[in-house]
Amino acid sequence: xxxxxxxxxxxxxxxxxxxxxxxxxxxxxxxxxxxxxxxxxxxxxxxxxxxxxxxxxxxxxxxxxxxxxxxxxxxxxxxxxxxxxxxxxxxxxxxxxxxxxxxxxxxxxxxxxxxxxxxxxxxxxxxxxxxxxxxxxxxxxxxxxxxxxxxxxxxxxxxxxxxxxxxxxxxxxxxxxxxxxxxxxxxxxxxxxxxxxxxxxxxxxxxxxxxxxxxxxxxxxxxxxxxxxx
Amino acid sequence: xxxxxxxxxxxxxxxxxxxxxxxxxxxxxxxxxxxxxxxxxxxxxxxxxxxxxxxxxxxxxxxxxxxxxxxxxxxxxxxxxxxxxxxxxxxxxxxxxxxxxxxxxxxxxxxxxxxxxxxxxxxxxxxxxxxxxxxxxxxxxxxxxxxxxxxxxxxxxxxxxxxxxxxxxxxxxxxxxxxxxxxxxxxxxxxxxxxxxxxxxxxxxxxxxxxxxxxxxxxxxxxxxxxxxx
DNA sequence: GGTGGCAGATTGTCAGATAATCTAGGAAGT
DNA sequence: ACTTCCTAGATTATCTGACAATCTGCCACC
Numbered sequence: 301x302x303x304x305x306x307x308x309x310x311x312x313x314x315x316x317x318x319x320x321x322x323x324x325x326x327x328x329x330x331x332x333x334x335x336x337x338x339x340x341x342x343x344x345x346x347x348x349x350x351x352x353x354x355x356x357x358x359x360x361x362x363x364x365x366x367x368x369x370x371x372x373x374x375x376x377x378x379x380x381x382x383x384x385x386x387x388x389x390x391x392x393x394x395x396x397x398x399x400x401x402x403x404x405x406x407x408x409x410x411x412x413x414x415x416x417x418x419x420x421x422x423x424x425x426x427x428x429x430x431x432x433x434x435x436x437x438x439x440x441x442x443x444x445x446x447x448x449x450x451x452x453x454x455x456x457x458x459x460x461x462x463x464x465x466x467x468x469x470x471x472x473x474x475x476x477x478x479x480x481x482x483x484x485x486x487x488x489x490x491x492x493x494x495x496x497x498x499x500x501x502x503x504x505x506x507x508x509x510x511x512x513x514x515x516x517x518x519x520x521x522x523x524x525x526x527x528x529x530x
Numbered sequence: 531x532x533x534x535x536x537x538x539x540x541x542x543x544x545x546x547x548x549x550x551x552x553x554x555x556x557x558x559x560x561x562x563x564x565x566x567x568x569x570x571x572x573x574x575x576x577x578x579x580x581x582x583x584x585x586x587x588x589x590x591x592x593x594x595x596x597x598x599x600x601x602x603x604x605x606x607x608x609x610x611x612x613x614x615x616x617x618x619x620x621x622x623x624x625x626x627x628x629x630x631x632x633x634x635x636x637x638x639x640x641x642x643x644x645x646x647x648x649x650x651x652x653x654x655x656x657x658x659x660x661x662x663x664x665x666x667x668x669x670x671x672x673x674x675x676x677x678x679x680x681x682x683x684x685x686x687x688x689x690x691x692x693x694x695x696x697x698x699x700x701x702x703x704x705x706x707x708x709x710x711x712x713x714x715x716x717x718x719x720x721x722x723x724x725x726x727x728x729x730x731x732x733x734x735x736x737x738x739x740x741x742x743x744x745x746x747x748x749x750x751x752x753x754x755x756x757x758x759x760x
Numbered sequence: 761g762g763t764g765g766c767a768g769a770t771t772g773t774c775a776g777a778t779a780a781t782c783t784a785g786g787a788a789g790t
Numbered sequence: 791a792c793t794t795c796c797t798a799g800a801t802t803a804t805c806t807g808a809c810a811a812t813c814t815g816c817c818a819c820c
Contacts, residue, residue, distance in 0.1 A: 312773070313587065325619050337801060348774050350580075353802090354587045357543065361588035364620055369802045370782030378620055383702065386551075386592055387608060396694055403645070404695045411637035465626070465634045465706075469699050542804070567770060578805050583771090599771045600813030 312347050316355035335373035381468040406519045410512045412461035417503045426460040430500045437493045446489055453496050542577055546585035565603035614705050626706050636749045640742045642691035647733045656690040660730045667723045676719055683726050713755050
């Protein structure tokens with residue numbers, strides 16, 4: 301008599317997914333390389349095409365492989381942005397303490413400023429792009445466009461650092477930040493815009509330390525708008 | 531005549547996946563909560579059950595939802611270990627610029643050190659946990675366990691900051707990092723362990739600045755092991 | 761009252777068919 | 791000879807219908 305199976309039997313599609321991964325790994329396939337088509341995989345694994353599809357669609361969702369209609373399956377190119385997009389909404393992250401979000405943003409955004417200053421010195425267009433956003437902010441009439449420009453400013457700051465993983469992570473944080481961003485009073489707009497302007501001018505002048513302090517205070521100002529203290 | 535569509539039309543299963551995510555997010559569902567079954571979702575979205583399945587299987591693969599035979603669909607609990615398992619093997623991880631990864635890690639890990647020092651002062655167990663990992667590292671015989679302990683050290687450091695988003699992001703970075711971690715020479719182990727020890731002792735003493743410099747140099751040492759300079 | 765099994769619900773898997781889309785190569789026109 | 795257009799084949803995308811496997815809760819039986 302066989303031992304009882306404590307764990308649920310492995311699903312066929314999971315076996316298929318594992319076999320496809322093995323196929324890629326064992327043959328040292330690189331992104332862009334062709335894979336057998338769905339019918340061939342079905343025959344190869346001895347299962348139906350549907351199970352193959354469920355496996356390939358799962359792998360595709362994660363970016364491990366790519367499927368193009370009329371072309372076939374290829375090994376994919378994973379990027380951090382895709383993962384954060386799917387993971388970002390998840391309830392597990394929604395429960396995060398707002399104060400932690402503020403401090404996380406402070407660490408990341410102040411941390412990149414040295415990089416930004418260095419790249420600004422090499423490429424003046426970064427200062428121009430940031431200044432253009434600040435100028436636009438002054439003409440904003442409603443809260444919605446002001447928020448968009450505020451997000452654009454902070455995102456461009458991260459972009460200017462040249463560190464792509466942080467750009468993706470920053471986008472994710474902004475999703476959660478939006479909640480208590482909407483409670484900004486109109487009188488506070490101008491203060492924020494002035495902060496932005498001082499930050500980029502300090503950076504352009506190569507004065508990193510003042511820029512860091514300004515940005516820290518800027519992000520910290522959200523702390524006063526927290527809905528409730530628990 | 532209709533305008534040509536520059537981008538490929540969105541697949542039905544991707545729309546379905548997005549709708550399911552919306553369903554979860556808009557109703558503030560938590561892990562373990564029930565979802566409509568596949569047939570109900572199919573009717574709800576006006577598509578076939580098969581397309582719903584491809585969407586649910588993709589989401590399940592990522593851990594966003596769970597499906598149990600005879601029971602139904604529930605909201606799942608994402609854990610990064612699952613991502614590590616699926617993504618760790620993938621050749622495309624080379625696509626991320628290693629230098630960017632190093633600098634990203636430097637920003638995050640040095641950025642949390644002030645928080646860590648503060649929380650260490652309040653709760654001595656953090657120092658003990660970190661020191662225990664360092665002690666274990668000294669007894670490591672093979673590369674595999676040493677790498678595990680190294681990851682554990684850096685992860686615990688982030689945990690000690692109390693900033694959960696950064697812990698999750700750090701886990702994600704380690705997935706991308708592990709590729710060129712395996713090229714560490716045995717002679718370099720000891721150097722790394724000594725660095726770890728100096729860092730936590732500086733933190734425990736409240737000397738944040740030396741700890742930051744030590745950690746920066748520690749992470750930067752990976753730079754010398756980069757496979758190729760492009 | 762406890763225990764076993766049965767019935768309904770739900771996901772898992774299969775087969776076959778049609779639509780949509782892409783690539784390559786040939787046909788037609790210049 | 792060169793370019794343009796179009797068709798044919800290949801491949802994924804989607805649908806329909808059916809049956810198997812598995813879990814939960816209830817009910818009958820002891």
